[in-house]
Amino acid sequence: MRVLVLTAEARVPDLSAVYQSLPRYLDIDLHVLGKAQQRQLRRYLAGLDLQSYQRILLDLPFKHMVAQATLLARLPGLLIYEEDACQNYLATSKWQGAFSRFYRQLPAARLVVTGASVAQRLRSEGFDALFMAKGYNPHLLFNEQQVRDIELGFIGRTASRDYAGRKALLDSLAALEPLQLLRTEPGAEYRHMLNRIRYFVSADVGLGEYMAKNFEAMACGCVLLAWRQGSEEEAIGLKHDEHLLLYSSLDELREHLARLRREPQLAERLARAGQAFVASQLSHEQLAERLAAVLQEPWPSLPVASRWQRFCSLFKPRRG
Known part of the structure; x- marks a missing residue:
């Protein structure tokens, strides 16, 4: 299975160890996007052969995705990995309720969120949401056996x-x-x-x-x-x-x-x-294995079989 992975440059926390481990399980095409590319996904995707991918894993800041729902709704096999979905339910957050409004525009997408109660609340709203706890990079963070002062x-x-x-x-x-x-x-x-x-x-x-x-x-x-x-x-x-x-x-x-x-x-x-x-x-290697298992599961289909082909045709370069 070939998977297109779109993640963010200078991502915090750094999930590079996850994406280094994913190729053990799947054929991964990893793209690390700068801020301008994240805001203009239509332009960026125009340079890719989208029909060659069976899944698309999107790991980008919500603030850059939220205005592009119309585009993202047309992507089949879309998995959104989101570590900030808890803000959907925080009264103090400017994004309260915004995640739910955004996800309602993506009927064929699956969601991976990092809170069990957040996943449950999203499922109660009708979303295909799964829980995976956040993890850590074992190559970067480990016990140095030093004196703890x-x-x-x-x-x-x-x-x-x-x-x-x-x-x-x-x-x-x-x-x-x-x-x-x-x-x-x-x-x-x-x-x-x-x-x-x-x-x-x-x-x-x-x-x-x-x-x-x-x-x-x-x-x-x-x-x-x-x-x-x-x-x-x-x-x-x-x-x-x-x-x-x-x-x-x-x-x-x-x-x-x-x-x-x-x-x-x-x-x-x-x-x-x-x-x-x-x-x-909870290492990033284990997170990669769990993400790979989800990506290989059967996926909801878009309502019209030819919709994907019509969407891809929008990105074909014009001649002459």
Whole structure:
């Protein structure tokens, strides 16, 4: 099966390891698009032999896709991989409801989203939505076996209004505990900093799913203290007191910290088990395998058999 993959230049997080692994399972034609190309997909697709592909995997920022629904609706075998669909249900997001409106214009597309509850809500609206948790790149993020000189840390953004719950919790914790709120560049600098942190505080408050930084921290050997998301833990396979410690309030979080300080062997056990879990379940290699399996499944057909040929004819170069 030949698959056209369209992804974004300078994508964050970087999914290059996923696309390096996909050719193990499928015939992949990978195209990495700049911003101008993402905004003008019709022009870009005109240079491709679209009839040679059985599937098209689209992994582009929603803000660049949303205005091109008419074009995308004509692509058969379309799979959209979307890591930000949780914003469809966030009252603080400018994209609240926009994902649903966009997907309604794509009757033959399938969706892969990174939240189990988000997938369930989309399915309840009639969309063909599947859940795959976010993952991490094991070639870039790993345990360096270094001394951890930061007891309690968080690395990431807090300024966006979508992260208001995160910021409030972290600020409250920092007023009571020696929490360090850190920012780094992606890559080696990020890995080195994670390897300095003993207890990583995840505060995905109100987001309804696990951000990639949870799994990245576990991969680097941190003990993860994660905001309890409800159905997400079971869907991913994460178990409290086995792979991580879950909390639903600041008081519960501080109780976990006190316990970890009393029981250093607990911290060692959680760090080892968490690292082993993400390595076996949530690496980008595993994500590639799961995406390949979905791409090989039977696909909904467009209403009219000749529609694809008519669409492709729009891109044939004119002579003379």
